Amino acid sequence: MxxxxxxxxxxxxxxxxxxxxxxxxxxxxxxxxxxxxxxxxHYLYQGNEENILQQIKIGLNEGDSRIDISRKLGVELSVIDRHIYMLTMDTMA
Ligand SMILES: [Zn+2]
Structure with a gap:
């Protein structure tokens, strides 16, 4: 990384x-x-968006906060928020 x-x-x-x-x-x-x-x-640490989404999901499942995940992945909080928003839309669909 x-x-x-x-x-x-x-x-x-x-x-x-x-x-x-x-x-x-x-x-x-x-x-x-x-x-x-x-x-x-765009995504230096993994190279693709799918991975971030996966890692955010894992983080959320483990009870991490958005800020924890942001720190862990080394991603801006705004990026995390955007992905979480997308996850929410996914769940509701
Ligand atoms: Zn050059």
């Missing part, structure tokens, strides 16, 4: 990428010093 993406999304350079603040949505932005472009990585 790392905070850095493996490589630049534009030029694929692996060691040129630095954090570059966060987007309004809470998504981490990155800056590549080789091609001088920025890009965003």
């Amino acid at each position: 790392t905070d850095n993406p493996s490589a630049c999304h534009h030029c694929s350079e692996a060691n040129s990428v630095r954090k570059h603040g966060k987007a309004r949505s809470g998504i981490q932005r990155y800056y590549c010093s080789v091609c001088r472009k920025t890009f965003q990585v």
